[in-house]
Amino acid sequence: MTPAVSAAEDRRPVRLAGATRAELACALANLGLADRERRMRVSQLWHWIYHRGARDFSAMRNIARPLLDRLAERHDLERPEIVAEQISADGTRKWLLRLPPVHARDKGAEIECVYIPESDRGTLCVSSQVGCTLNCSFCHTGTMALVRNLTTAEILGQVLVARDRLGDFPGGVAPTDGLVPSGEGVRAVSNIVFMGMGEPLYNFEAVRDAIAVMTDGDGLSLSRRRITVSTSGVVPEMSRLGAECRTMLAVSLHATNNPLRDRLVPLNRKYPIEQLLQACRDYPGASNARRITFEYVMLKGVNDTPAEAKALVRLLRGLPAKINLIPFNPWPGSNYECSDWETIERFSEIVFNAGYASPVRTPRGRDILAACGQLKSESEKLRARARMMLEESLVFGQD
Ligand code: SAH
Numbered sequence: 103m104t105p106a107v108s109a110a111e112d113r114r115p116v117r118l119a120g121a122t123r124a125e126l127a128c129a130l131a132n133l134g135l136a137d138r139e140r141r142m143r144v145s146q147l148w149h150w151i152y153h154r155g156a157r158d159f160s161a162m163r164n165i166a167r168p169l170l171d172r173l174a175e176r177h178d179l180e181r182p183e184i185v186a187e188q189i190s191a192d193g194t195r196k197w198l199l200r201l202p203p204v205h206a207r208d209k210g211a212e213i214e215c216v217y218i219p220e221s222d223r224g225t226l227c228v229s230s231q232v233g234c235t236l237n238c239s240f241c242h243t244g245t246m247a248l249v250r251n252l253t254t255a256e257i258l259g260q261v262l263v264a265r266d267r268l269g270d271f272p273g274g275v276a277p278t279d280g281l282v283p284s285g286e287g288v289r290a291v292s293n294i295v296f297m298g299m300g301e302p303l304y305n306f307e308a309v310r311d312a313i314a315v316m317t318d319g320d321g322l323s324l325s326r327r328r329i330t331v332s333t334s335g336v337v338p339e340m341s342r343l344g345a346e347c348r349t350m351l352a353v354s355l356h357a358t359n360n361p362l363r364d365r366l367v368p369l370n371r372k373y374p375i376e377q378l379l380q381a382c383r384d385y386p387g388a389s390n391a392r393r394i395t396f397e398y399v400m401l402k403g404v405n406d407t408p409a410e411a412k413a414l415v416r417l418l419r420g421l422p423a424k425i426n427l428i429p430f431n432p433w434p435g436s437n438y439e440c441s442d443w444e445t446i447e448r449f450s451e452i453v454f455n456a457g458y459a460s461p462v463r464t465p466r467g468r469d470i471l472a473a474c475g476q477l478k479s480e481s482e483k484l485r486a487r488a489r490m491m492l493e494e495s496l497v498f499g500q501d
């Protein structure tokens with residue numbers, strides 16, 4: 103049963119940081135603004151929120167004071183609360199964020215979001231759900247008890263936090279460590295990957311709407327080609343993603359035959375490899391210039407033989423594909439080990455010789471815990487794990 107909304111909760115300001123244009127219009131309509139003025143004010147608010155990164159209504163100089171006061175009475179521009187910020191020696195950053203409660207008894211869920219700087223780009227890895235229902239056997243996120251979809255605003259909140267912290271809004275101050283790309287016309291957050299917690303295609307509408315805000319030219323203005331959505335293979339939603347979002351696609355393949363993939367990615371029992379690859383062939387917009395990334399986690403003694411590397415290239419023949427080999431990131435209680443480095447190299451060589459770029463996600467940020475599949479947002483566990491796995495964790499660099 104959903105707990106009743108308390109009177110106090112009812113009075114909580116409605117957050118506009120992360121709102122869509124339609125939500126902004128609705129907020130203004132509730133303040134009694136007529137259609138024509140509303141449209142103009144939506145554009146102004148949009149510019150302030152997403153282009154300028156305003157955190158306070160009073161900064162919005164081109165909007166009349168009485169309207170700003172009324173907005174501030176009912177709304178705020180807060181971001182998700184930063185519970186912890188960890189910064190690796192190589193500039194990789196991880197934020198543990200607390201979301202505002204959605205009902206009276208909710209204490210507020212926590213999610214993680216990771217930033218990976220490289221010389222020519224900065225990639226933000228965002229979560230689409232708290233936890234994940236899909237239980238891939240090698241993934242820590244799949245073991246979280248609490249699972250819910252994030253709202254569009256909660257997805258966008260991660261981008262706003264990152265841009266705030268990286269000085270990526272006009273007038274912002276970039277970190278002085280020299281590791282975050284910065285300078286005239288350079289953006290600290292230039293790429294987004296939906297590779298944090300959750301299965302983005304199980305939260306399609308919120309992800310789609312967040313992508314629309316991210317790519318809006320008057321606001322965050324990110325290129326669709328620099329946004330990648332990773333799926334474990336939710337076949338029926340893949341064509342929608344291509345048609346409605348036109349982003350890059352990454353597919354978590356991890357095995358070349360159904361019995362093994364059934365074990366690693368249980369969703370395979372519903373949508374087996376043949377159906378998944380057909381959906382990739384049909385993916386709108388895929389071409390040699392816009393290749394689909396196939397992710398393949400390297401699990402010692404499970405999927406890492408030369409024969410499997412050959413099977414992988416056979417399987418992907420004819421598809422505009424890139425192959426991304428991910429060293430397995432262990433977590434306490436996991437039943438797998440990462441393949442030896444020589445095994446990964448041998449695998450990678452076979453893939454490379456078959457004509458595929460086969461970057462191995464480079465180990466990065468060993469001093470913080472921010473790797474694929476390790477994300478599990480319970481601060482206590484996080485601290486314990488950070489102590490235990492200081493030397494084991496791997497963070498990757500993403501195309
Ligand atoms: N749910 C989506 C996106 C989030 S997971 C998906 O599965 O694609 C992002 C990537 O991390 C996926 O390729 C996933 O298979 C991989 N991953 C999960 N756990 C991992 C682990 N422990 N080590 C390495 N990669 C992992």
Ligand code: SF4
Nearest residue numbers: 234237238241244334
């Ligand atoms: Fe969910 Fe992706 Fe983890 Fe599988 S790998 S449990 S789909 S987050």
